Amino acid sequence: xxxxxxxxxxxxxxxxxxxxxxxxxxxxxxxxxxxxxxxxxxxxxxxxxxxxxxxxxxxxxxxxxxxxxxxxxxxxx
Amino acid sequence: xxxxxxxxxxxxxxxxxxxxxxxxxxxxxxxxxxxxxxxxxxxxxxxxxxxxxxxxxxxxxxxxxxxxxxxxxxxxxxxxxxxxxxxxxxxxxxxxxxxxxxxxxxxxxxxxxxxxxxxxxxxxxxxxxxxxxxxxxxxxxxxxxxxxxxxxxx
Numbered sequence: 001x002x003x004x005x006x007x008x009x010x011x012x013x014x015x016x017x018x019x020x021x022x023x024x025x026x027x028x029x030x031x032x033x034x035x036x037x038x039x040x041x042x043x044x045x046x047x048x049x050x051x052x053x054x055x056x057x058x059x060x061x062x063x064x065x066x067x068x069x070x071x072x073x074x075x076x077x
Numbered sequence: 078x079x080x081x082x083x084x085x086x087x088x089x090x091x092x093x094x095x096x097x098x099x100x101x102x103x104x105x106x107x108x109x110x111x112x113x114x115x116x117x118x119x120x121x122x123x124x125x126x127x128x129x130x131x132x133x134x135x136x137x138x139x140x141x142x143x144x145x146x147x148x149x150x151x152x153x154x155x156x157x158x159x160x161x162x163x164x165x166x167x168x169x170x171x172x173x174x175x176x177x178x179x180x181x182x183x184x185x186x187x188x189x190x191x192x193x194x195x196x197x198x199x200x201x202x203x204x205x206x207x208x209x210x211x212x213x214x215x216x217x218x219x220x221x222x223x224x225x226x227x228x229x230x231x
Contacts (some may be wrong), residue, residue: 032152033079039230040155048153 005046006070012041014059014066030054080146082137082153082227085220087132092220096213101208110191112202121209158226162189167218173211177204 015021028035030051039045040055047055056063085201091163099121151159165224184203185196 031150033149033155035079035227035231036152036154039152044230052155 004043007046008043008068008070009041009066011055011066018059026058029058079227080140080149081151082224084136085223087135087139089217089220089224090215092166092213095124099124100210105206110194112199114198114202117202132180154230158223161226162219162222166215169218170211170215173215177207177211
């Protein structure tokens with residue numbers, strides 16, 4: 001299995017802050033399946049830039065507040 | 078479970094049941110060195126019809142029970158999973174077809190030795206069924222790859 005992408009996210013907290021929004025509600029809002037939202041939230045899958053912007057738009061925050069690059073990550077050769 | 082994963086499960090089970098039986102019957106005919114091309118053709122047609130008759134209602138039932146769309150538009154992760162699985166299936170099919178071509182001389186020799194009444198017909202039947210087997214095998218592996226990918230991301 002490939003290593004998880006060097007990106008963390010705060011989707012779980014943002015969902016909590018938005019009235020305990022469910023994964024399904026978020027998925028419906030961005031046109032994805034609940035399973036894809038779960039995979040993004042658990043950092044198993046890095047979404048496209050468009051999907052990342054859509055998620056940020058749903059929560060009304062900048063994309064950097066949703067996804068954070070792990071600066072200490074060293075790319076594998 | 079997404080609808081696409083459910084369809085993949087249904088497809089694998091239905092294909093293994095129907096085409097598994099078909100290829101087992103071809104092997105049984107080969108074991109007694111007696112091929113009937115006409116019977117095999119119609120057996121294959123019936124197996125295909127049966128597979129569709131199982132898959133379509135089962136998928137509709139799965140969608141209804143899960144209150145899901147029958148054929149929802151794929152999102153980016155699903156597109157990625159299907160692209161990867163299609164690639165695996167295609168590579169497997171390519172290798173299998175090349176293998177069958179390389180085996181054709183051996184198949185002709187078997188037909189000459191074991192089917193002396195009609196070696197040409199037996200060669201054609203064996204080659205066609207090997208191609209069908211390679212195609213069905215690649216399709217099943219593709220569906221299994223889809224399931225594995227979905228489980229990995231679950």
